[in-house]
Structure formats: structure tokens, C-alpha cells
Amino acid sequence: MKIRSLILASALAFATSAYAAKIPEALDPDKDGTIDLAEAKAAAGALFDKLDKDHEGTLDIKELQGRLSKVDFAGADPDKDKTLTRDEYLAVVEQRFKAANTDDDGTLDAKELNSKQGKALKKLLK
Numbered sequence: 001m002k003i004r005s006l007i008l009a010s011a012l013a014f015a016t017s018a019y020a021a022k023i024p025e026a027l028d029p030d031k032d033g034t035i036d037l038a039e040a041k042a043a044a045g046a047l048f049d050k051l052d053k054d055h056e057g058t059l060d061i062k063e064l065q066g067r068l069s070k071v072d073f074a075g076a077d078p079d080k081d082k083t084l085t086r087d088e089y090l091a092v093v094e095q096r097f098k099a100a101n102t103d104d105d106g107t108l109d110a111k112e113l114n115s116k117q118g119k120a121l122k123k124l125l126k
């Protein structure tokens with residue numbers, strides 16, 4: 001009995017820590033365990049600046065370092081000038097955020113963030 005509850009306790013501790021580890025702190029500054037759209041956009045904006053090495057205020061597909069496929073890039077670049085402005089980049093972020101937020105509650109929890117759509121979003125955040 002004792003061993004059983006010990007195993008249960010450690011399994012629970014493991015599950016809890018795994019859960020906590022799933023939302024990176026950098027993406028969740030208010031530490032409520034979920035990412036809202038403002039947090040996603042703030043992280044995406046910071047990444048945008050980091051990737052924009054020539055400081056032109058735009059990202060080309062090379063600067064994105066594989067974060068968007070060619071097809072996704074073309075879809076994200078409606079004016080077809082082969083670069084993404086910050087607005088174009090954040091529009092993709094918002095689109096992916098909404099796709100990942102399957103329960104439509106305005107935030108992404110760890111489970112949503114680790115879904116296929118959530119992972120696609122994460123690529124644009126860090």
C-alpha cells in the first residue's frame with residue numbers, strides 16, 4: 001500500500017512538472033500557465049526583431065530559417081514582395097493561434113500548445 005501511494009505520488013509529481021515544463025516561461029510572462037494572443041504576439045514580435053538581422057523591418061525566407069515552408073511563406077505574403085512585414089508575420093501568428101485554440105477560450109494551454117497547430121505556432125514565437 002505504501003509503495004503504491006509512493007509510486008502514485010511520484011507519478012503525479014512527474015506529471016505536474018512535465019505539465020509545467022510544457023509552457024515555456026518566456027512565452028508566459030504572467031505565469032498563469034496559458035498563452036494568450038497578446039503574449040504570443042509579444043514573443044513573435046521579439047523574435048521578428050531578432051531574426052531581422054539587416055534591420056529592414058522585414059523578414060525574407062532566409063531570415064526565417066525554416067520557420068515557414070515555401071507554401072506557408074507565399075500564403076503569408078499577400079503583396080508578393082518576397083518579404084514579410086511585421087504585420088504580415090503577426091497575421092500568421094494570429095492565424096496559427098486561432099487554429100491551435102480549439103476550445104476557443106482565448107488562451108492556449110499546454111495541451112493546445114503541444115498539438116500540431118500549437119507546434120506550428122511555437123516555431124514563430126521562439
Ligand SMILES: [Ca+2]
Nearest residue numbers: 028032034035
Ligand atoms: Ca499567460
Ligand SMILES: [Ca+2]
Nearest residue numbers: 077081083084
Ligand atoms: Ca510582403
Ligand SMILES: [Ca+2]
Nearest residue numbers: 101105107108
Ligand atoms: Ca484554449
